[in-house]
């Protein structure tokens with residue numbers, strides 16, 4: 001088994017994290033942010049299970065694809081020689097009810113999006129995309145409810161849902177699926193990975209301006225802004241975590257680039273954005289080392305390589 005494409009936090013989740021920490025979020029955005037974190041944790045948990053598979057398959061995680069103008073997102077795609085597993089991971093928690101193809105929190109009218117609709121749509125799009133690439137592999141879709149504290153009452157037995165108690169057997173099935181991959185399958189995986197987009201067109205972030213946002217570096221571990229720089233190390237006053245100052249600066253630079261993609265990255269703006277780095281030289285050296293410098297003197301700025 002090979003991971004062809006690894007999972008990373010989405011741009012939306014990272015941007016919401018920055019905004020949450022630097023200006024706070026309204027209730028609906030905060031819920032969206034916490035849901036994204038929870039979903040991501042579930043997906044990472046599932047990655048931890050698939051990484052132990054020994055079968056001959058290629059795993060592509062976390063794909064954002066587009067076909068015929070329609071975006072679709074895939075949590076996990078597993079390519080075997082004669083079939084494809086399409087997997088969506090849900091980290092829902094608590095008691096829920098399945099009623100007339102709708103999903104409710106038990107005892108309330110609160111309706112969740114039915115993951116069945118999502119995965120069926122995804123299957124159709126993927127099928128068309130594969131056809132356009134000259135492939136006709138059958139697709140096996142599954143929605144995995146990974147949280148052991150999740151129950152879904154009254155689900156018809158033929159829905160492609162799997163619960164935590166069924167996961168070991170499902171993983172065994174994945175492992176025992178006969179497969180002999182060829183170079184062509186690897187080309188397909190490469191092609192699909194190359195079509196992955198990093199930014200969704202459907203992402204809606206709350207409005208923000210540079211002036212509104214709290215400046216400063218935060219701890220990568222506990223997200224506290226109570227950090228200080230000592231020699232070449234950033235030290236957290238809350239959890240005592242240490243991070244090389246260059247790494248902390250670059251983390252802040254990537255965050256700035258994500259929030260303000262149109263803005264020029266200059267030493268001065270990063271100095272202000274980081275807030276706590278005492279030496280301009282230190283910022284200059286870090287930017288020079290990791291980014292590409294454009295222009296000279298006072299008008300110079302940096303771009304991502």
Ligand SMILES: [Zn+2]
Nearest residue numbers: 219222236239
């Ligand atoms: Zn900390």
